[in-house]
Amino acid sequence: VRIWEIPEGGLKRNMTEAVLELYGHSRRVGLVEWHPTTNNILLSAGYDYKVLIWNLEVGEPVKMIDCHTDVILCMSFNSDGSLLATTCKDKKLRVLEPRSGRVLQEANCKNHRVNRVVFLGSTKRLLTTGVxxxxxxxxxxxxxxxxxxxxxxxxxDGLSGLLFPFYDADTHMLYLAGKGDGNIRYYEIGSEKPYLTYLMEFRSPAPQKGLGVMPKHGLDVSACEVFRFYKLVTLKGLIEPISMIVPRRSETYQEDIYPMTPGTEPALTPDEWLSGVNRDPILMSLKEGYKRTSKVVFKAPVKKKSVVVNGIDLLENVPPRTENEV
Known part of the structure; x- marks a missing residue:
């Protein structure tokens, strides 16, 4: 796993040196996930069926989750980072306590083969996409x-591409984007039945290979922009921004669509979270605009030939290769 820092003002040349390099997985890494409220805590999942919790202040894995029996397909934290949901190629959906690795809930998805999962804010609900x-x-x-x-x-629908779910807790909107097609569907999430209300669909003739999203503090509030995608266009080799805008005539700040939202200040230190403390994210208002926080400095660790977590050398205990790797 390599950590990169984009310089202020954007990239002006190619970057060749990472800020930090993390060694721990015996197979290639497929997923990374930042902790939502804690500074310098990163999760990575590899084709060795393990999830490693990294403390970037020391550059080493501090916890290992090894309850999965196959390749991990997706990971998602809840709003305060006290729970982790995972989907796995073994057709199981799991809810874990990430610090202990204990499985709190597990679903055998026979009629719904799960691929992606996302926590729906603080509603204590999850949404999965699959087949x-x-x-x-x-x-x-x-x-x-x-x-x-x-x-x-x-x-x-009957298409074969993956469905990527994106949830906006501020507006209770769910966006579903299909890999290989150009559509993005919008739903409203409710607390009572039917829970899910279809609204409309954005259509584009250019198929998408993947999508990223802009953090809330980067949105254009003067244009009433509530969500922004960055769409990877396969055929053209381009990244296309797609803005979701609420049509409003007034040019004043729209507080109903911009409530207090999780900001960039961490609520916990790594040691606090690892000791068992949970805390909601620190909220910020988008009315005053985004102010850049202090620069993050990592202590680059010495590279090791062995990585030991919970008494197990991760580089020696290598599982058999998967079909994708072969």
């Missing part, structure tokens, strides 16, 4: 405290 037994794209809503049955299941 039904009839090979149609499907979404499912779950109660995080009871994964025995989904609250609802809804079929989307």
């Amino acid at each position: 039904s037994r009839w090979n149609t794209r499907q979404i499912a809503l779950w109660d995080q405290e009871d994964l025995s049955m989904p609250l609802i299941e809804e079929e989307i």
Whole structure:
């Protein structure tokens, strides 16, 4: 895993040296996920079926989650980072306590083969995307405290590409973007049945390979922009920004669509979180605009030939190669 820092003002030349390099997985790394409220805590998942929790202040893995029996497909933290949801190639959805690695809830998804998962803010619900037994794209809503049955299941279409879910907790909007097509569907998430209300769909003739999103503090509030995608266009080799804008005539600040939102200041230090402390994110107002925080400085660790976590050398205990690696 390599950590890069984009210089202020953007890239003016190619970057060749990472700020920090992390060695711990015995197979290639497929996923990384930042902790939502704690500074310098990063999770990585590799094809060795392990999730490593890194403390970037020391540049070493401090915890290891080894409950998965196959490749991990997706990871998602809840709003305060006290829970971690994962989907796995073994067709299971898990809710974990990340510091101990203990599995709190587990679902065997036979009728809904899960691919992606996202926590829906502080609603104590999860949304997964996947494929039904009839090979149609499907979404499912779950109660995080009871994964025995989904609250609802809804079929989307018969296309074969993955569905990427994106949730905006400030507006309670869910966006579904399909890999290989150019569509982005919008839903409103409610607290009561039917829980999920379809609104409309953005269509584009250019298929998307993947999407990233702009953090809230980077949105154009003067244009009433509530969400911005960065779409990787496969055919053209381009990145296309797509803005979701609420049409308003007034030029004043729209407080109803811009509530207090999680900011960039960490609520916890790594040691506090690792000791068991949980804390909600520190909120900020978008009315005053974004102010850059102090520069993050990492202590680059000495490279080691062995990485030991929980008494296990991760570079020696190597699982068999997966089909994708072969």
